[in-house]
Amino acid sequence: MSTYTDSNKKITAQSLVSMKKQGEKISMLTAYDYTTAKILDEVGIDSILVGDSASNIMAGYATTIPMTLEQMILYAQSVVRGVKHALVICDMPFGSYTNPIDGVKNAVRIIQESQCDALKLEGGEEIIETVKAIIKVGIPVMGHLGLTPQYINRFGDYRIRAKEKEEARKLVIDAHLLEEAGCFGIVLEKIPATLAAQVSSEISIPTIGIGGGADCDGQVLVIDDMLGKNKGFHPKFLRLYADLHTVISDAVSNYISDVKQSKFPNKEEQY
Numbered sequence: 001m002s003t004y005t006d007s008n009k010k011i012t013a014q015s016l017v018s019m020k021k022q023g024e025k026i027s028m029l030t031a032y033d034y035t036t037a038k039i040l041d042e043v044g045i046d047s048i049l050v051g052d053s054a055s056n057i058m059a060g061y062a063t064t065i066p067m068t069l070e071q072m073i074l075y076a077q078s079v080v081r082g083v084k085h086a087l088v089i090c091d092m093p094f095g096s097y098t099n100p101i102d103g104v105k106n107a108v109r110i111i112q113e114s115q116c117d118a119l120k121l122e123g124g125e126e127i128i129e130t131v132k133a134i135i136k137v138g139i140p141v142m143g144h145l146g147l148t149p150q151y152i153n154r155f156g157d158y159r160i161r162a163k164e165k166e167e168a169r170k171l172v173i174d175a176h177l178l179e180e181a182g183c184f185g186i187v188l189e190k191i192p193a194t195l196a197a198q199v200s201s202e203i204s205i206p207t208i209g210i211g212g213g214a215d216c217d218g219q220v221l222v223i224d225d226m227l228g229k230n231k232g233f234h235p236k237f238l239r240l241y242a243d244l245h246t247v248i249s250d251a252v253s254n255y256i257s258d259v260k261q262s263k264f265p266n267k268e269e270q271y
């Protein structure tokens with residue numbers, strides 16, 4: 001349990017930076033709804049990411065590209081209502097931060113309408129002026145490097161990134177640029193563990209890994225994936241902490257059978 005959660009304090013973007021300084025690992029999971037967010041917060045998660053992975057997990061799209069600002073705001077509002085302590089970070093969706101003016105306008109909208117604490121943007125040098133402009137108006141920003149799913153049509157696939165020297169070199173430069181721009185942390189997705197370790201040791205803001213190895217300052221997973229709801233999805237970096245697919249299937253099968261056989265409801269379950 002985090003010392004920050006223990007003291008019943010709201011965790012802030014600055015808390016995450018302090019946790020890195022003190023050598024305390026940061027726990028982060030995604031959530032998209034009120035009841036899940038409430039459970040994560042009650043058990044002491046440090047941070048909840050309202051990821052645009054909602055596109056895959058909640059809406060069933062193949063990529064995160066279709067997510068809209070309105071949809072992200074709705075998911076973030078639901079999560080925020082369930083949270084007392086954890087830092088709530090919301091992804092800015094694809095196309096909502098292509099330049100500093102649109103970026104600030106849309107960032108302000110997400111923060112005002114959802115009351116989440118911070119935003120996450122994908123990319124490095126190419127979005128740096130937008131990142132600076134959003135931070136300038138007082139919104140904490142987390143970066144996201146490596147496999148950045150909003151760039152899937154440029155990458156062509158979801159394979160590990162920055163294995164080649166040139167891409168690794170750019171990633172290190174981008175991490176420093178994001179730190180200098182004022183980001184409070186950076187997600188490192190699906191890159192070699194040695195590269196994530198190098199970045200984590202070179203910058204003073206926390207790195208949050210998903211497929212980035214053990215030397216990141218914290219870890220994030222997509223909640224449905226780690227709970228085993230997404231049957232058959234098991235990339236190397238994912239640890240399954242539950243088998244909700246089986247739990248839900250068994251429960252619903254039992255319910256169907258009880259209804260069909262008039263075993264539900266019984267006398268105690270009716271008025």
Ligand code: KIV
Nearest residue numbers: 030051052053187210
């Ligand atoms: O959208 C998301 O869930 C994310 C995590 C995979 C880091 O960006």
